[in-house]
Amino acid sequence: MRTGRRSGGRNHNAVHIKRKHKSTMEESPLHPFELHNWIPISLGGLDISINKAVVIMWVVVSLVAVLMVRAGSARKLVPGKLQNLAEIMVDFIRSIIMDTMGKAGMRFFPLIATLFLFILFCNLIGLIPGSYTVTSQIIVTAVFACLVYGLSLVMGFFLHGIKFLGILVPPGTPGWLLPLMVPIELISQLARPISLAVRLFANMTAGHVILGVLFGLSISGGLLIGWLPFAFTIAMNGLEVGIAFIQAYIFTVLTCVYMGDAFHLHGHDEHAH
Amino acid sequence: MDSAAAALLGMGLAAAGFAGAGVGIGYIFGKMIEAVARQPEAEARVGKYMWIGFALVEAIALYGLVIAFIIMGLRK
Numbered sequence: 369m370r371t372g373r374r375s376g377g378r379n380h381n382a383v384h385i386k387r388k389h390k391s392t393m394e395e396s397p398l399h400p401f402e403l404h405n406w407i408p409i410s411l412g413g414l415d416i417s418i419n420k421a422v423v424i425m426w427v428v429v430s431l432v433a434v435l436m437v438r439a440g441s442a443r444k445l446v447p448g449k450l451q452n453l454a455e456i457m458v459d460f461i462r463s464i465i466m467d468t469m470g471k472a473g474m475r476f477f478p479l480i481a482t483l484f485l486f487i488l489f490c491n492l493i494g495l496i497p498g499s500y501t502v503t504s505q506i507i508v509t510a511v512f513a514c515l516v517y518g519l520s521l522v523m524g525f526f527l528h529g530i531k532f533l534g535i536l537v538p539p540g541t542p543g544w545l546l547p548l549m550v551p552i553e554l555i556s557q558l559a560r561p562i563s564l565a566v567r568l569f570a571n572m573t574a575g576h577v578i579l580g581v582l583f584g585l586s587i588s589g590g591l592l593i594g595w596l597p598f599a600f601t602i603a604m605n606g607l608e609v610g611i612a613f614i615q616a617y618i619f620t621v622l623t624c625v626y627m628g629d630a631f632h633l634h635g636h637d638e639h640a641h
Numbered sequence: 642m643d644s645a646a647a648a649l650l651g652m653g654l655a656a657a658g659f660a661g662a663g664v665g666i667g668y669i670f671g672k673m674i675e676a677v678a679r680q681p682e683a684e685a686r687v688g689k690y691m692w693i694g695f696a697l698v699e700a701i702a703l704y705g706l707v708i709a710f711i712i713m714g715l716r717k
Contacts, residue, residue, distance in 0.1 A: 398710065467689075563700065570703035571696075573710075618696040 397577045401504055420500045421508075428489045428502070436485075457485070461620070468624035469631055476627065479519075483512065484620040491572060491612030495605065503615075504572040506565060513564035516623045524630030534633060564622055571615050575608045648716035655709040662702030669694045 405417040439454035447455060461481045465473045487503060494501025502508050524532040536553040537546065579601060586598040673691045677684045 396713070398713075566704065566707060567696065567700035570700065570707050574703050574706050614692055614696055618693060621693060 397580060398573075400576065400580060401573065403505075421502050421505060424493060424500045425490070425502050428486060428493055431493075432485045432489055457481075464617075464621055464624055468621065469628040472631060473624065473628065480620060480624060483516070483623060484616055487512070487568070487619055488613065488616035491616055492609070494572065494576070495608055495612065501572050501576060503568055504576060506569040509568040510561075510565040512568075512619070513561040516564070517561040517626060520627045520630040523627065524633070527631065528633055532630070532633065535629065560626060564619065568615055568619055571611060575604075575611055579604055579608065645716055648712050651712045652709040655705045655712065658705035659702045662698050665698035665701070666695060669698060 403419045403421055405419050406423075407418040409416050409418065435450070436454060439450045442448075443451065458481070461484055462474070462477065465477060465480060469476070490502045490508075493499055494504065524535065528534075536550050536557070538549065538553065541549050582597045582601045582604060586594040586596075586601060588594075589597060669691055673687060676687050
């Protein structure tokens with residue numbers, strides 16, 4: 369009883385100190401992700417104000433468009449640097465689609481390529497100090513995930529009709545297991561868009577929070593010890609560039625896998641692998 | 642214990658879930674090295690699945706982080 373009370377008191381003290389420390393020294397780690405309206409616009413009760421994320425998205429879209437149009441406008445037999453880069457990218461996205469959806473999926477190439485390039489450039493541009501990572505807002509990633517998953521559902525019902533509901537029953541399930549398997553498969557289907565959205569959002573947010581915390585340590589460490597976290601910051605920045613590529617790749621691959629599931633119900637058609 | 646202290650403890654416990662992801666990432670890369678050591682020509686094909694698995698495991702760790710953020714938003 370007594371020890372319990374004492375430890376409780378100590379905890380309270382610690383929290384008190386921490387709070388005071390927090391209000392004077394540092395802000396919440398999520399502070400850099402807050403958005404403030406630059407130009408408030410309201411359209412019939414709908415908030416379409418212009419803020420930093422919107423501007424960065426415009427920058428990303430124009431950057432991708434200008435790069436790709438310039439790469440594609442002067443095509444040569446022996447490609448230059450820009451054309452080479454674009455060709456590698458197209459080849460890469462094509463191989464993702466061919467591996468997961470097969471030849472029939474190539475008609476979704478424009479959608480998949482746009483998604484990949486937009487997410488990749490959003491992730492990369494957020495690494496520039498002073499810029500903003502648009503994909504660290506869950507609404508952005510959630511819209512993409514819902515769009516992609518909704519498209520796969522619409523496509524599945526369009527191609528297979530009511531038989532598409534068979535996606536809830538894994539092939540070879542004995543009849544008496546159906547009451548168990550159908551709810552499990554339903555939950556795993558419904559978790560797809562959520563996990564797709566949260567994965568990208570959480571990776572981007574966590575990466576930037578870690579960078580911020582490390583850099584804060586190097587400032588508070590002073591010259592004597594501060595160089596150590598600073599070196600870690602540089603290494604983490606390199607890792608973050610890799611994460612930006614991997615997450616864009618994962619989002620694209622999982623998009624293709626989900627759409628491929630809708631294409632070839634249970635994969636009994638000719639499948640790439 | 643007041644609720645602020647409980648929130649701090651909860652945030653720490655949510656971060657403890659990262660241990661599982663550490664085990665998972667260790668498995669993935671260890672098995673990848675094993676596979677490539679046995680069959681070096683399979684590296685490109687195995688590598689693709691390794692990165693997918695890596696991202697899936699890492700995402701599970703980050704769900705813990707999201708829960709910590711939710712607790713942070715709920716306190717006070």
